[in-house]
Every structure is written in C-alpha cells, then in structure tokens.
Amino acid sequence: MTARCRRTGRVLPYVDGELAAAEAAAFEDHVETCAACRRAVAVQRALEERLVALPRPRLQLADALRLEQAIGERIDRADRSAPPRPRLFALRRVAAAAAVLGAAALGLARWRTAGPVDAPVAVAPVPAAAPRRDVAFEPRAGDPALLEPARAEVVRVLAALPDERSLDDPLAAFHEATRPLREARVPLLPILEQLLKDPDPAPARAAARLLALDARGRSLGPDDPVLVPLLESAMRRADRGDAMVRALVAIGSPRAWAAVAAACELPHLRRDALVALAGRRDGASLPLLQRELQAELKRRESALVDAALAALPAADEARLKLLAELLRAGATPDEVAAALRRARFEAADALAAMLATRGAPRRDALLLAPLLQDDSLVAPLAELVARSDDPSAAAQALARFDGAPTVVAFATLAADPSLSRSRARILSSAFGQWLARCDDPRAVLDAAAEQLHEDARALEALVGFTLATPAPGGAGARLALIACRHLSPADRVRLIQELLTRREPAAPAELLAILGDASAQRDEGAGTAETRASDRLLAALLLCTYVNGGDEPLLEGARAVGGALTPAREARLRAAARALASSVARPGDRTRFDALLELAP
Amino acid sequence: MRLATTTSPPRTPADDDRSLAQDAARGDRRAFDRLVSRYLDRTLRICLRLVGNLEDAEDTVQETFARAHARLSSFAGRSTFGTWITSIALRLCADLERARKSRRRHVGELPHDFDLDRDARAPRSANPSLQSEQRETVRDVEAALARLPRRLRVALTLRTIEGLEYEEVARAMGTTIRSARLYVWEARQRLARELDPEAPP
Numbered sequence: 001m002t003a004r005c006r007r008t009g010r011v012l013p014y015v016d017g018e019l020a021a022a023e024a025a026a027f028e029d030h031v032e033t034c035a036a037c038r039r040a041v042a043v044q045r046a047l048e049e050r051l052v053a054l055p056r057p058r059l060q061l062a063d064a065l066r067l068e069q070a071i072g073e074r075i076d077r078a079d080r081s082a083p084p085r086p087r088l089f090a091l092r093r094v095a096a097a098a099a100v101l102g103a104a105a106l107g108l109a110r111w112r113t114a115g116p117v118d119a120p121v122a123v124a125p126v127p128a129a130a131p132r133r134d135v136a137f138e139p140r141a142g143d144p145a146l147l148e149p150a151r152a153e154v155v156r157v158l159a160a161l162p163d164e165r166s167l168d169d170p171l172a173a174f175h176e177a178t179r180p181l182r183e184a185r186v187p188l189l190p191i192l193e194q195l196l197k198d199p200d201p202a203p204a205r206a207a208a209r210l211l212a213l214d215a216r217g218r219s220l221g222p223d224d225p226v227l228v229p230l231l232e233s234a235m236r237r238a239d240r241g242d243a244m245v246r247a248l249v250a251i252g253s254p255r256a257w258a259a260v261a262a263a264c265e266l267p268h269l270r271r272d273a274l275v276a277l278a279g280r281r282d283g284a285s286l287p288l289l290q291r292e293l294q295a296e297l298k299r300r301e302s303a304l305v306d307a308a309l310a311a312l313p314a315a316d317e318a319r320l321k322l323l324a325e326l327l328r329a330g331a332t333p334d335e336v337a338a339a340l341r342r343a344r345f346e347a348a349d350a351l352a353a354m355l356a357t358r359g360a361p362r363r364d365a366l367l368l369a370p371l372l373q374d375d376s377l378v379a380p381l382a383e384l385v386a387r388s389d390d391p392s393a394a395a396q397a398l399a400r401f402d403g404a405p406t407v408v409a410f411a412t413l414a415a416d417p418s419l420s421r422s423r424a425r426i427l428s429s430a431f432g433q434w435l436a437r438c439d440d441p442r443a444v445l446d447a448a449a450e451q452l453h454e455d456a457r458a459l460e461a462l463v464g465f466t467l468a469t470p471a472p473g474g475a476g477a478r479l480a481l482i483a484c485r486h487l488s489p490a491d492r493v494r495l496i497q498e499l500l501t502r503r504e505p506a507a508p509a510e511l512l513a514i515l516g517d518a519s520a521q522r523d524e525g526a527g528t529a530e531t532r533a534s535d536r537l538l539a540a541l542l543l544c545t546y547v548n549g550g551d552e553p554l555l556e557g558a559r560a561v562g563g564a565l566t567p568a569r570e571a572r573l574r575a576a577a578r579a580l581a582s583s584v585a586r587p588g589d590r591t592r593f594d595a596l597l598e599l600a601p
Numbered sequence: 602m603r604l605a606t607t608t609s610p611p612r613t614p615a616d617d618d619r620s621l622a623q624d625a626a627r628g629d630r631r632a633f634d635r636l637v638s639r640y641l642d643r644t645l646r647i648c649l650r651l652v653g654n655l656e657d658a659e660d661t662v663q664e665t666f667a668r669a670h671a672r673l674s675s676f677a678g679r680s681t682f683g684t685w686i687t688s689i690a691l692r693l694c695a696d697l698e699r700a701r702k703s704r705r706r707h708v709g710e711l712p713h714d715f716d717l718d719r720d721a722r723a724p725r726s727a728n729p730s731l732q733s734e735q736r737e738t739v740r741d742v743e744a745a746l747a748r749l750p751r752r753l754r755v756a757l758t759l760r761t762i763e764g765l766e767y768e769e770v771a772r773a774m775g776t777t778i779r780s781a782r783l784y785v786w787e788a789r790q791r792l793a794r795e796l797d798p799e800a801p802p
Contacts, residue, residue, distance in 0.1 A: 011785040018767075045795045050742045051761050059642055067645070067659060068637055074667040075633075185631070187638050188669070226642070253764055368664075551627065 006034040015044040019253055021283040025318040028287060028362070030316050053253065056226055064187065096099075102244040150186045154178065155195065158206035171213045191221045201239035208234070208243035215250035227251070232259040239267040245272045247281075257285060264292050271304055278308040283318045290322050297329040315346035317354060317361060324364035327371075337371040348374040366393050370400030370464045377401075382409040384431075386416065391423050395430035404436060405464065407448035414461035431465040435473040442480035449486035467498055475504040475537050482541075483514045485521055489533035492518075496540040500547060507551030512557055515541040519561045546577040618682035626673035633673070637666050640683055643763060644690050650758050651694040653747070661697055665690040680772045687765075687773040691755060698751070745795040747789035749788055757792070 010027050014021050019027060031037045058068065067586060091445065156175040162168040208231065214220045229250065235244035244265055248256040263273035274292055277285040278493040289308065296304045305326065314323055320340075327336050340347045351372065354365035361386075369377045378401060384394035398406060412433050414424060435441055445462075452458045466477045481487055481493045499506060518541060522534035538561050546554035554577055559565055616745045618639070626634035644665055649658035669686055676685055746754060752774070760781070771781040772797075 012789060013782075016782075016785065016789075018782070045794050047789060047796065048761070049797065051757075051792075054647060054739060054742060054762060055744075057764070059645065064638075067662065068634065069640060070629075071637055071661075071663050071666045072634070074663050075670045078667055078671055124708060146763060165650055182635075183631070185634055185638065226714060255764055 003529075005034050006498060007034065008037055008040050011037060011040040011044055015041060015048060017284055021286075021316060021318045024284070025286075042572040052258065056229070064190075065263040068185075077507065086458075086495060087256055092185070095186055116248065138184065138431060147186070147191070151191050151194070152530055154188065154191050154199075158210065160196075161206065161210070166442055171210065171219070175219065182314040183473060189227075192220065192287045193227060196230050196240075201237070204234060204237075204240045205243040209582055211459070212243075212247040212250035215247070215252065228253065228255045228259055231256075232262065235263055235269060236266060240271050240526065241266065241269045245276055249366045251278045252259040254284075259286060260287055264288070274304055275311045279311040279313070283316065286318050286322050289427040290325055292333070293326055295330045297326065301330055302330070302331075302335075305331050306335045309339045312339050313346075314339045315343035315350070317350050320350055320354065320368055321361070321364050324367050327367060331454045332369060337366070337373075338369060340372040342371065347372055347378050351377055352380050355384060356382060367399045370397050375405045376407045378409045382413050385423060386413055392424050393555060395426045396433065401434075402438070402444070402446050402537060404447035404451060407444055408451050408458070410434070410465065411448065411452055411458040411462040412455070414465065415457035427463055428468050432469040432473060435469055435477050441473075441477050442483060444481045446476060446484050446486070449481070453486045459491070461486060463487070463495065466495070471502065471504055475499070475506075478504070479506050479510070482509075483517070485517065488528060489518075489537040492537050493533075493540045496537075496544050500544060506544065506548050508545055508553040510550060511541060511545040512553060512560065515545065515557045516560050542573075543577060543580055547581050573588070619678045622676050622678070622682050623672060626676070629692065633670055636682055637715075640686050643665075643683070646689055646718060647758060648694055650762070651691070651751075651755065652697050656746070657697055661690060661693045664693055666748060672686075676777055681769065682770045684765075684769045685771075687759070688775065689775055695751070698704045741792070742792075745792050748795070749791060753784050753788035754792065756781055757788035761789070 007027070007030055010019065010023075011028075012298065014024055014027050027037075031041055032409055057184065110519050115127055122179075145207075151220060157174060160177070161170040163170075175182075181188060192207045192211060195203045198204045198207075208536070211220070211227065211231075224333065231244045231248050231251075235241040235248070241263070245260055247264075248260050257277075260273050260276050261475075263269040264277070266273070274289065277289045278291075293305045309323075309326070309331065312319060312323070314320055320487070323339060327333065347368075351369050352363045354361040355369070355377070356362075365382075378398065381394050381398045381401075385391045388394055398409065410427060410447060413419060414427055419427070438444060445466075447489060449462065452462065463481060466474060466481050468474075469477060478495045478499055482492050482499070515538065518534070518537050521539060522531065525534065541559070542547075542557045545557045551574055555565065555570060556575060558570075558573055618636065619631040621636050623632045625636065643664065645662045648657060648665070651761045652661060660781050665686060669689055676682065680688075722797075743754055746757070749757065756770055757772060758772060759765045760767065765773070767778045767781050767785075768783070774781060774784075
C-alpha cells in the first residue's frame with residue numbers, strides 16, 4: 001500500500017499548471033523523493049494524456065454553413081414574431097434575399113467560370129438592388145464546391161504576402177486581400193487549416209506562418225482546440241515541420257506546447273522543438289527540456305544543447321537550476337555563461353537569492369555565479385566565506401571572479417578581526433587561485449589598491465596575501481604591488497625585500513619604469529613626512545635593478561632618480577650595491593637592508 | 602527633434618468580439634454572423650458533450666445563438682462574448698437535460714459524420730489492434746466522463762478539453778474561480794479513480 005503524503009494536495013494544481021514556476025520546481029524536488037506523490041503525478045499525467053486524446057470533432061464546412069443558416073432562420077423567425085422594429089438591416093436583408101433568389105444561379109455560375117483570382121467579388125453580375133457580395137459568394141447556398149475557388153484565392157493571397165524582410169504586416173495584408181471573402185462570410189480559418197495538409201509545402205508553410213502571426217490577436221477565429229492537432233499532424237512532414245512548430249509556439253496554449261514537446265521525438269524537428277521549449281516563458285517545459293538536453297550531453301552531442309541554451313533566458317531560479325544541471329552534465333561553460341548574460345540583472349538577483357539559501361539552490365548558485373561575473377555577487381559570496389558552514393566552496397567561487405571588486409572583497413574580509421584563522425587560511429589560498437588565473441594582475445591589483453587606499457588594514461591584508469602566495473603567481477603579484485602608487489612606500493620596500501630575499505627575478509626595464517614613476521611620486525610629495533620613506537623606496541628599487549641587471553641599469557636608474565652622477569658617486573654606488581647585493585638576500589637581514597639608504601639620491 | 606508618436610494598446614480577440622457584439626446589437630447582422638462563425642464549433646462541442654447526441658446538441662446551439670441575438674443589448678461586455686455564449690449554452694443544456702433525460706445518449710457514440718478531420722486525430726500507429734485499443738480507451742474515458750456529476754463534467758470539459766482559463770470557466774458556470782478549480786480537480790480525481798482503481802485517493 002502506498003503511504004499518504006500531506007503534499008499530495010499539490011499534485012492536481014501541479015499537473016494542471018496552476019503552480020508558479022518556483023512552487024512547481026519545489027514540488028518537483030519533492031516528487032523526486034516521495035513515492036506517493038510520484039505515483040499520484042503519474043496517474044494524473046496518464047489521465048491528462050487520455051483526456052487530450054479525446055476526439056474533438058469539428059464541423060464539416062458544409063455542416064457549419066447549414067447550421068449557421070439554421071441559426072439565421074431561427075433568428076429571422078424570432079424577428080418576425082417580435083413586434084416590428086425600424087431596423088435598416090432588416091430591409092437590406094429582404095432586398096438581398098430577393099436578389100439572391102433571382103440571381104444566385106447565374107451569378108454563381110459566372111463567378112466560378114471566371115475564377116476568383118483578381119477580383120472575386122466584382123466579376124459577379126449583380127442586380128442593382130442587391131448587395132454584391134451576397135450574389136458573388138453566398139455560402140448559405142450550401143454547395144461545398146463553392147469553397148474551391150475560395151481556397152484557390154486564399155492560396156494566391158498567401159503566396160503574395162510580404163516576406164519576413166518586408167516592413168509591411170503580412171497579417172494586415174492578408175485581411176485586406178481577403179476582405180471580399182470575409183464579407184461573403186467564407187470561413188477562412190477552416191481553409192487555412194486544410195491548407196496545412198496540402199501536398200504542396202509552400203501554401204502549407206504560408207498558412208502556418210499566417211496562423212502564427214495571428215496567434216496573438218486571433219483575428220481569424222478563437223483559439224480552436226482543433227487547430228493544434230492539425231498543426232501537430234502536419235509537423236510530422238519534414239517539408240513543413242518547422243513552420244508548424246513556429247505556429248504552435250505562437251499559439252502557446254498548454255495543448256500547443258504539448259505538441260511542441262512531442263516534436264522533440266521527431267528527428268527533423270528535434271532542434272526546433274528544443275529551442276522552442278527553451279524559449280518558453282512560463283518554464284513549464286523545463287523538466288522535459290532538462291531530460292532531453294541531458295540525454296544529448298550523454299551522447300556527447302553539444303550542438304543541440306548550445307542551440308537550446310542560446311534561446312534560454314536564465315531569468316529565474318528554475319532556469320538557473322536547469323543551467324547548473326546541464327553544466328554538471330557537460331554543457332559548454334561559455335554557452336551557459338552566454339545564457340546567463342542574456343538576462344544579466346534577473347540572473348544576478350536570482351543567484352543572490354539562491355546564495356542566501358542552503359542546500360541545492362546555493363550549490364547551483366556557487367557553480368553559476370562565476371560564469372555570470374556580475375560584481376553584485378561578490379559581496380554575497382564574501383559573506384558566505386565569512387559566515388557559511390562551507391567557506392571553501394564560496395571562496396573558490398569568489399576566486400573565479402575577475403576584477404578589482406573581488407580583490408577588494410578578499411582584502412576587506414581578511415582585514416576583519418573577527419575572521420577565524422581557518423577561514424583566513426581558506427581566503428589566502430583562494431587569493432592564490434585567483435592570482436594564478438588572473439590575466440592582468442597588475443592592473444587589477446592597482447585598481448583594488450586605489451579603492452582600498454583609505455583602509456590601511458585592508459591594504460595590509462592585501463600585502464599579506466601577496467606575500468603568502470608562492471611564486472610564480474606570487475612573484476608577479478608582488479612586483480605588481482611594488483609598482484602600485486596607492487601602496488605606502490614602506491609596504492613597497494617590504495615587498496622589494498621579499499623579492500630579493502626569495503631571489504625572484506624581475507625585468508630591469510620593468511624595474512626602471514617603476515623607479516621612474518616612484519621618483520616622480522617622490523617629487524610630488526617632496527618636503528612631506530613621506531619623503532624619507534620614498535627615498536628608501538627609490539634606494540630599494542635601485543638595488544633590485546642592480547641585482548637583476550648589473551651596473552648599467554643601476555646607473556641608468558640613478559640618473560633617472562636625479563642628482564649629479566659624478567665619477568666618485570658612480571663608484572660609490574657600484575660598491576654599495578655590490579656589497580648589499582651579496583648579503584641583502586639573506587632572510588631577516590634587516591640591518592643590512594637598511595643600508596639601502598646609501599643608494600638613495 | 603523627436604516626433605510625437607501615438608500608441609494604442611493592441612486589440613485583443615475579446616475587444617474584437619465586443620465591438621462585433623456592439624455592432625450586432627445595433628442591428629448589424631453580418632457582425633453577429635461573424636460571432637456565430639467564431640464560436641459555433643466550440644459551442645457545439647460543449648453542447649454535444651453535455652447533451653450526448655448531435656441532434657439535441659445542434660438544436661441547443663441554434664437556440665443558444667438565437668437567444669444571444671435576442672439579448673445582445675444585455676451583453677455588457679463584462680465577460681468575453683465566448684464566455685457569455687458558453688454560459689447561455691450551459692443553461693440551455695441543463696434545461697434540455699432535465700426535459701429530455703430519457704432521450705439522452707452519451708458521447709461514447711460520437712457521430713463520425715461530424716468529424717471533419719479524422720486523419721489529424723487518427724491513431725499514429727498503423728497497427729490495427731493498437732488502433733482498436735485506442736478506440737476502446739477513448740470509449741472508456743468518454744463513458745467515465747459521462748458518469749461524472751454534471752457540474753464536474755462541465756468544469757472538466759471547459760477547462761481540460763476545451764482549454765478555457767479558470768476565470769472563463771467560472772464565469773460560464775456562474776461560480777467562483779476557486780469553485781471552478783475545485784470542480785476540475787474533483788473531476789480529475791474521480792476520473793482517475795474510475796479509470797485506474799489503484800489510483801491513489
């Protein structure tokens with residue numbers, strides 16, 4: 001016996017499409033783990049299939065005309081039995097009826113002989129008293145043969161409709177061109193529906209296109225449950241399937257979407273159907289889409305998945321969940337990232353909300369957030385590093401973000417005295433990962449240091465991160481920070497000392513450029529308390545230049561720093577540099593390092 | 602300089618119906634004919650499912666449109682024309698069901714000459730035994746549907762088979778959206794149990 005579940009009450013709203021996307025997604029998660037609900041959903045789905053498969057009979061055209069005529073007669077009888085009303089239309093109808101009786105046979109015969117191609121209404125000879133249309137095309141004559149010329153006319157009009165590149169509205173053009181037919185009460189929708197099955201694909205495709213265009217306004221008729229099965233039937237033919245799918249998508253009813261879902265099974269339509277399902281706004285097809293795309297990925301076929309992702313607006317949690325699952329199943333990260341970026345703001349909001357939750361949604365968000373690279377997600381991720389029970393995952397996600405805000409977040413977080421040691425270690429390691437994958441650490445670190453220039457603790461933390469990172473990534477970062485104007489001269493000297501101690505190489509040209517910039521910075525601040533510290537920086541840079549390039553760069557650097565370079569000073573510089581270089585690289589040899597000032601201008 | 606532009610909201614089918622109904626109320630018979638063309642099929646299908654035979658269904662449909670024509674001036678446009686005509690048809694079907702109970706046959710015997718486009722709904726399998734199975738399934742569902750209490754049958758027909766929104770179902774049945782939902786869900790549960798006795802309650 002199946003156990004009861006208190007959530008089986010959600011089964012019917014779920015199957016009936018009455019749950020909001022988020023509720024539906026939550027219920028789907030529940031169904032995966034609840035046998036009772038799974039069984040109930042299966043039963044209701046089976047019932048839905050049976051109900052949808054019930055025949056929906058449609059009137060034969062001739063029957064429709066007969067019935068319409070009977071309705072007209074009943075209304076006429078009621079009108080006759082009612083007290084007379086001075087209605088103009090009644091007089092017109094009497095005149096029209098008289099004219100029809102007199103001229104129908106002759107008029108219809110001529111109309112059919114002449115053909116309706118250019119002016120189906122005008123060719124009929126009409127007695128002056130009668131409205132022309134009644135004679136030219138009197139559907140109540142009940143002769144189905146009359147419909148053939150109308151059908152031919154509709155085919156002609158469809159063939160002449162403006163194409164996609166035209167600025168003209170094809171639907172308006174169709175209505176204009178078929179005005180005589182409509183005025184003669186020729187039902188156009190059944191003709192269009194029949195054309196869907198035409199042996200010639202051209203009118204079938206054109207009819208489907210028109211029905212798609214009409215789907216919003218429904219100017220051709222109400223949403224008819226018959227139309228969807230017709231489109232579904234026609235889509236099985238490869239020469240028109242795509243046009244039928246477009247029409248189904250435009251109709252957009254649950255029944256139409258079920259037909260689109262069925263098209264996934266047709267090889268010639270699989271791509272169109274998956275793309276259409278991906279673009280479906282209400283998200284009701286997401287579970288099916290996920291299954292189908294995962295199956296594609298299992299077959300190592302990513303082209304269809306990429307095409308579907310290109311149509312998927314990643315604007316809510318349900319779609320983000322789908323993207324995360326596809327990514328895990330092997331979808332191309334670039335395509336997933338593109339899908340995220342197409343709905344950047346909505347995706348960022350949804351990801352931030354998912355990060356604030358626990359469990360699967362947060363795991364999905366941690367996977368997707370770095371692909372979106374939206375700066376608004378940096379703070380929630382940093383918050384997770386500081387507070388969540390799994391700081392590593394959040395730190396690693398943060399490490400995959402580009403840009404200065406990430407570095408600022410790292411530094412600010414590390415400067416927080418309440419951060420535990422273990423989290424600080426995780427953060428430091430993540431910074432190393434960030435550094436290893438950063439394309440231009442110098443520019444990013446410079447920008448970050450600029451943003452942090454009033455936060456000494458954060459800058460200190462940034463230097464600490466850099467010092468804690470091993471070469472080669474760490475060496476590049478250290479050099480980047482040495483070049484950084486926003487860092488204090490003392491910190492820059494500390495970094496240079498570290499560079500020398502660890503014997504990390506740097507290009508002399510690069511060092512000379514830094515030296516030139518540091519010299520200019522010193523001149524800008526001449527006379528301030530920073531001057532001595534700046535001098536120490538220049539001296540340290542000169543020493544570093546000598547260690548990496550020898551005498552020539554040293555002397556070039558000295559000239560750039562300024563002051564007369566007399567032979568005596570030149571000799572003193574060389575001697576001091578040589579003496580320092582041989583001993584300064586010993587770790588902790590601060591006393592000797594202080595002798596750097598000898599090198600100062 | 603920016604040119605002034607005028608935009609008007611897009612016309613919906615309901616707007617179009619309302620305008621046709623207004624024209625019809627002013628005596629424009631062509632406008633009413635267009636409304637008849639639009640809603641004839643749907644109304645006939647609903648009536649057929651409720652009264653159970655084509656003869657009565659056609660008669661009810663004729664009466665539905667005749668009454669609608671006579672009362673056009675009372676159509677205030679609060680609901681759509683489609684919903685209004687459906688509500689008239691439902692009332693007439695109820696009258697007919699009461700008056701002609703003995704004549705009622707159920708839709709297990711849908712007349713085939715009524716079916717314009719059989720091939721679009723034909724079973725896809727070429728296997729005759731499978732086709733016969735599918736016909737039997739359809740008969741079972743039709744029979745189970747016919748055994749449902751009237752309100753449940755009406756709600757399910759309008760919502761699940763004709764694809765109306767709950768608001769339209771509610772208006773046509775003269776009830777609230779909540780009740781319409783409950784009717785549909787109750788109908789689905791009963792049908793599921795009827796067709797699959799092991800279905801969970």
